[in-house]
Amino acid sequence: MKVKEYLLDRIKNGTIHLTLIDPDKQTEEEAADIAKRAREAGTDAIMIGGSTDVTQDNLDATSKAIKKACGLPTIYFPSGAHAISGNCDAIFFMSMVNSTDISMVMGEQVKGSLITKKLGLEPISMGYIIVEPGMKVGEVGQAKPIKRDDPEKAMAYALACEYLGMSFVYLEAGSGADKPVPQEMIKAVKGILSVPLIVGGGIRTPAAAEAARLAGADAVVTGTFVERCSDDSELRNVIKASKG
Numbered sequence: 394m395k396v397k398e399y400l401l402d403r404i405k406n407g408t409i410h411l412t413l414i415d416p417d418k419q420t421e422e423e424a425a426d427i428a429k430r431a432r433e434a435g436t437d438a439i440m441i442g443g444s445t446d447v448t449q450d451n452l453d454a455t456s457k458a459i460k461k462a463c464g465l466p467t468i469y470f471p472s473g474a475h476a477i478s479g480n481c482d483a484i485f486f487m488s489m490v491n492s493t494d495i496s497m498v499m500g501e502q503v504k505g506s507l508i509t510k511k512l513g514l515e516p517i518s519m520g521y522i523i524v525e526p527g528m529k530v531g532e533v534g535q536a537k538p539i540k541r542d543d544p545e546k547a548m549a550y551a552l553a554c555e556y557l558g559m560s561f562v563y564l565e566a567g568s569g570a571d572k573p574v575p576q577e578m579i580k581a582v583k584g585i586l587s588v589p590l591i592v593g594g595g596i597r598t599p600a601a602a603e604a605a606r607l608a609g610a611d612a613v614v615t616g617t618f619v620e621r622c623s624d625d626s627e628l629r630n631v632i633k634a635s636k637g
Contacts, residue, residue, distance in 0.1 A: 413616030442470030520554025528567025566594030583609030
């Protein structure tokens with residue numbers, strides 16, 4: 394089964410949870426352990442990537458270790474075409490649509506398309522929308538973040554992504570954000586979309602995870618929280634709240 398088909402099939406039964414692991418934040422052995430614990434806690438798939446300092450070497454090593462350790466689908470969450478790993482099952486072939494840098498909207502995608510084809514990675518198209526505060530990913534991507542009190546702007550960007558044929562839309566508040574994407578914005582965007590909505594950034598408690606799910610997120614992403622969480626019970630609670 395293709396990864397996109399797997400995700401869509403799971404989403405039919407309710408909100409899913411995706412774990413994001415940054416290759417630069419720990420060794421490949423530690424990343425593999427995080428992925429294994431996340432699988433045992435109920436996550437549905439592993440995203441691998443980060444905004445800075447992802448190299449071909451740490452990406453390959455981490456992807457290989459995670460795939461061997463947990464057996465879940467692995468999806469590369471790219472910061473650019475400088476590093477793309479054939480050790481992942483798929484790649485979110487995404488455009489940061491509210492970036493002011495054309496290379497983040499289309500340039501890196503052009504650079505990476507033939508590499509993705511050569512490696513045999515399954516491309517899953519996605520519109521990536523940065524919401525305040527945006528954090529490091531917004532800074533690196535030179536994004537113009539959607540203001541938290543402007544759901545209509547988020548709706549317009551999201552619908553444009555769908556009309557351009559993108560398979561998923563992702564609202565991203567940024568790794569380590571002090572506040573996640575507002576419920577009102579998630580609900581508004583979900584209400585206008587026909588494709589699945591992914592929400593991430595700043596989700597580190599069961600309450601925040603549940604809020605995103607109840608607002609309409611089809612997939613909830615936790616990254617920094619999972620990487621730092623040493624309490625398996627706490628990890629299970631956040632993932633469980635994400636999925637209901």
